[in-house]
Amino acid sequence: MKVGMLTGGGDCPGLNAVIRAVVRKGIFHYNDTFLGFLEGWRGLLEDKTMALDLSAVAGILPRGGTILRTSRTNAGKRPDGIETCAATLTKHGVEALIAIGGDDTLSVAQKLHEYGVKVVGVPKTIDNDLAGTDFCFGFDTAVGIVCEAIDRVHTTAEAHNRVIVVEVMGRDAGWIAMYSGIAGGADVILIPERPFNIDKIAESLRQRHERGRYFSIVVVAEGAKFSADVDPAHGAPVVQDMGKDEFGHAKLGGIGNILAREIEKRTGYETRNVVLGHIQRGGSPSAFDRVLATRYGLGAIDMVHRGEFGSMAALRSNKIVSIPLKDAIAKTRTVDDDMIEMVEGLFEKVAGK
Numbered sequence: 527m528k529v530g531m532l533t534g535g536g537d538c539p540g541l542n543a544v545i546r547a548v549v550r551k552g553i554f555h556y557n558d559t560f561l562g563f564l565e566g567w568r569g570l571l572e573d574k575t576m577a578l579d580l581s582a583v584a585g586i587l588p589r590g591g592t593i594l595r596t597s598r599t600n601a602g603k604r605p606d607g608i609e610t611c612a613a614t615l616t617k618h619g620v621e622a623l624i625a626i627g628g629d630d631t632l633s634v635a636q637k638l639h640e641y642g643v644k645v646v647g648v649p650k651t652i653d654n655d656l657a658g659t660d661f662c663f664g665f666d667t668a669v670g671i672v673c674e675a676i677d678r679v680h681t682t683a684e685a686h687n688r689v690i691v692v693e694v695m696g697r698d699a700g701w702i703a704m705y706s707g708i709a710g711g712a713d714v715i716l717i718p719e720r721p722f723n724i725d726k727i728a729e730s731l732r733q734r735h736e737r738g739r740y741f742s743i744v745v746v747a748e749g750a751k752f753s754a755d756v757d758p759a760h761g762a763p764v765v766q767d768m769g770k771d772e773f774g775h776a777k778l779g780g781i782g783n784i785l786a787r788e789i790e791k792r793t794g795y796e797t798r799n800v801v802l803g804h805i806q807r808g809g810s811p812s813a814f815d816r817v818l819a820t821r822y823g824l825g826a827i828d829m830v831h832r833g834e835f836g837s838m839a840a841l842r843s844n845k846i847v848s849i850p851l852k853d854a855i856a857k858t859r860t861v862d863d864d865m866i867e868m869v870e871g872l873f874e875k876v877a878g879k
Contacts (some may be wrong), residue, residue, distance in 0.1 A: 527552075529830060531578060531593040531619040534566030534599070534631030538652040538664030539811030540819035541592035544626055546583040547823025553580060556831055561618055562594045566627070567601035567634055570611040575618070576723040583795050587652060587820075603838070608641050615643060617623045621654050622830045626682045628662075632838060636851045646829045647838035647851050652807060658768045658854040659840035665817040668695065668806040669705045675802055676710030676743060682742040689789055689797040690733060693782030696747030696808050699860045702806070708747035714742070716785075717867065718749035719861050721771045728792035733874055735795065744789070750781055767797035780856075821846050 529552060533541050545562075554559035560578035563569030574596070576582070586593055591743020601607035611634075615623060622644040625635040628651035635645045649656045654665035672694050683690045692712075694702050707715035713734060716722050725801065731742050786799040818841065825839040825846035837848045 530623040532563040534627035539590045540593045540663035540815040542586040544823040545818035547820040548827045549583045552827045565595045565597040568597045569601040570614045609618040644835040654701040655859045657859045658849045663815045666814040667812045672706035673709045685742040689742045691744045691782045691786045691799045693801045697749045698858045700747040703747040712743045712745040714744040716746040716750040721751045721753045723753045794840045
């Protein structure tokens, strides 16, 4: 069988491990041939391809990024975009497509499936917010990178008696902030799921300083929001500009800087902001992500040969299973209330909270 493959949306560590696993098992066990489409759905719209054989995937397991490159192109919003993608696959004799991406990429895959194309999805989102699967690859690596950064800013915060705000990725879900904040021993963790009251945050930091701990670490997800009744954000995420990508997402960023300014204004404590940004996406995947991504790749090519199209490989109770694409993209997987309440046990209660 001739199988196509693409990577869409933001890059994250582990993409190359998926590609490698698909190609190696497809060639060794199914006698498949592979064609890669470059830069996500743009590759199908503009017919940009590369051959994927054993030599192409040799040595890519520890590499970050993706040899297929990526983009946030939305074929579903282009005139005749879905039809063009299907025609490109037909032109190259591709019998099935493996699409590796998050809810945006997989929403286009679902449209192709409805059009009649044989598609299998692989979940990829560094925010770990894709429904239907327990973990997405890249998340563990990002948490490790953030945790190391928190460990490093701890020492400078303590040396200078400062509050340091660490802004991390997390548009709609605070998984990275939650996990890295717990692992890094943060004193405050702020996530999109729970709008926060800046006055109560300031009071919490004051109580900590009164106990003789003259420094603090605050971890905040980029999509975290001030309570609607408190300036300056009025319950909306902070954006860098008003432009949006092809999937309608605003460019978030800046909550850390605003938060640091508001904390310093309310407490008088010297406060600094650190934005980790794309550092979280870069570099080599962790061992966990290499294994998980490999398992997803092996599962995806098996799904192709079982004819499980319109489905996504998912991790459930440490097993790779197949679930409908429409279920995977139906909602965002957010941090649940039980976990939030459990983690709140780590922190001192503030009056009125």
